[in-house]
Amino acid sequence: MLLAGELYINGEWKKSKSGQTIEITSPYLYEPIGNVQAITQKEVDEAIDFAQAAQKEWAQTSLQQRASHLYKWADALLANQEKIATVIMHEVGKSLKDAKSEVTRTADFIRYTVEEALHMHGESMRGDSFPGGSKSKVAIVERVPLGVVLAISPFNYPVNLAASKLAPALIAGNAVIFKPATQGALSGTKMIEALHQAGFPKGLVNLVTGKGSVIGDYLVEHKGINMISFTGGTDTGLHLAKKSAMVPLVLELGGKDPGIVRQDADLQEAAKQIISGAFSYSGQRCTAIKRVLVHESVADELVALLKGEIEQLVVGSPENGSTIVPLIDDKSANFVQGLIDDAVNKGAVVVTGNQRKQNLIHPTLLDHVTEEMRLAWEEPFGPALPIIRVSSDEQVIAIANASEFGLQASIFTKDIDKAFAIANQIEAGAVQINGRTERGPDHFPFIGTKGSGMGAQGIRKSIESMTREKVTVLNLAL
Numbered sequence: 001m002l003l004a005g006e007l008y009i010n011g012e013w014k015k016s017k018s019g020q021t022i023e024i025t026s027p028y029l030y031e032p033i034g035n036v037q038a039i040t041q042k043e044v045d046e047a048i049d050f051a052q053a054a055q056k057e058w059a060q061t062s063l064q065q066r067a068s069h070l071y072k073w074a075d076a077l078l079a080n081q082e083k084i085a086t087v088i089m090h091e092v093g094k095s096l097k098d099a100k101s102e103v104t105r106t107a108d109f110i111r112y113t114v115e116e117a118l119h120m121h122g123e124s125m126r127g128d129s130f131p132g133g134s135k136s137k138v139a140i141v142e143r144v145p146l147g148v149v150l151a152i153s154p155f156n157y158p159v160n161l162a163a164s165k166l167a168p169a170l171i172a173g174n175a176v177i178f179k180p181a182t183q184g185a186l187s188g189t190k191m192i193e194a195l196h197q198a199g200f201p202k203g204l205v206n207l208v209t210g211k212g213s214v215i216g217d218y219l220v221e222h223k224g225i226n227m228i229s230f231t232g233g234t235d236t237g238l239h240l241a242k243k244s245a246m247v248p249l250v251l252e253l254g255g256k257d258p259g260i261v262r263q264d265a266d267l268q269e270a271a272k273q274i275i276s277g278a279f280s281y282s283g284q285r286c287t288a289i290k291r292v293l294v295h296e297s298v299a300d301e302l303v304a305l306l307k308g309e310i311e312q313l314v315v316g317s318p319e320n321g322s323t324i325v326p327l328i329d330d331k332s333a334n335f336v337q338g339l340i341d342d343a344v345n346k347g348a349v350v351v352t353g354n355q356r357k358q359n360l361i362h363p364t365l366l367d368h369v370t371e372e373m374r375l376a377w378e379e380p381f382g383p384a385l386p387i388i389r390v391s392s393d394e395q396v397i398a399i400a401n402a403s404e405f406g407l408q409a410s411i412f413t414k415d416i417d418k419a420f421a422i423a424n425q426i427e428a429g430a431v432q433i434n435g436r437t438e439r440g441p442d443h444f445p446f447i448g449t450k451g452s453g454m455g456a457q458g459i460r461k462s463i464e465s466m467t468r469e470k471v472t473v474l475n476l477a478l
Helices: 041-058 063-079 081-092 096-118 160-171 185-197 212-220 234-243 267-283 299-310 330-345 393-401 416-423 459-465
Strands: 007-009 012-014 021-025 032-037 123-126 137-145 148-152 175-179 205-207 227-231 249-252 257-261 289-295 349-352 364-367 384-390 408-412 430-433 467-475
Touching: 007 041, 007 185, 021 185, 032 081, 032 185, 041 148, 041 175, 041 205, 041 212, 063 081, 063 096, 063 160, 063 185, 081 096, 081 185, 096 160, 096 459, 148 160, 160 175, 160 185, 160 227, 160 459, 175 212, 185 205, 212 234, 227 234, 227 459, 234 249, 257 267, 257 393, 267 289, 267 299, 267 384, 267 408, 289 299, 289 393, 299 349, 299 364, 299 384, 330 364, 330 384, 384 393, 393 416, 408 416, 416 430, 459 467
Parallel strands: 148 175, 148 227, 175 205, 227 249, 257 289, 257 408, 289 384, 364 384, 408 430
Antiparallel strands: 007 012, 007 205, 021 032, 123 137, 137 467, 349 364
């Protein structure tokens, strides 16, 4: 059965006045599974007008009232978990188990967002605490919502990474214009159906879908948008940064996360963590380990361990619970294959993999990758892992920091002092010691540097980015 996605504007489901839709094709069924509406710019205007009106009233509601709606939303997601997870699987090719976990994690995220907000308080400041200050002045500092938040989510976590924008925005008193990735919009629609069941005020959350050429820049440059939260590719993020002008912006972009393996590492544990970090969901994660920098003295042993682990991975349809599934589309598969071919043509050794059928690429391990190869620097967003052999910690740091990206890094070693010494010099938002690169827990700050992003996420940080401080000064009669 084909899914017919509709717009959700002012609390109502409707078709676009454009009369046009965008077909969604499953990355592994290789057939259409539904369509979403191609919205007009006038309908964007209407959605933002409704959001602005609803936000003014929402901002005046108590935190407990907002919390009640968010708790109901979390409950509705879990009540519809099977249906939502099935759509996620069909639309983005994620295994049903992982899709169900995504829905569960999303409900947990929403609840934790509420709890975090309930424990965030303002502050008061006395004027006489500053030299030359006045005893007659007291400042009350509180956080107030920014207004209308534009939330733009990616395909790979179409529910979780969407809710990680919506929940903080809503609990903080904002309204939301939600623009999901086109491949992921059916899953995003299911998430909004659950939100609709929670009884939020009409117009507070509006779902818009459409062609980027028609509504992309129009949304970003719209005077009614007060903040933008985007997760996606670095090129798009750079474009948004140029277009958004003075509007507050949080960007979660790409990465080229290194897995650093020192000569004293527990190689078996390192191999397991690297495989999990590099190949889960075919490597279609911004935090995936995307290159291994290993000391030459232990490289042969590590490569042998990685080869053994990779060849045990289940490859195929997500309906079979496969770890390695077809990439999101042919364009993505072509890009990954191009990186592999470039490395092989320049002397890299294929340890295992380099097999392809349509957009399904088998997990590929390439040894003796050098800095002249594209795979050493470009983000594949697919199951291709390069091994770069190094001779010192200094070389590791130099190669890691030469990247345009700076999201995360992993360091595997038994020497904690060395681990912290390297971590302190790595240009990244987060460094994992003896563990894979990954997002979370969700209340931890999530930060990207350089081409990997701007601003900070994580529940508290997200709430702070979607609010501003406001000072009210009380003048006391003495």
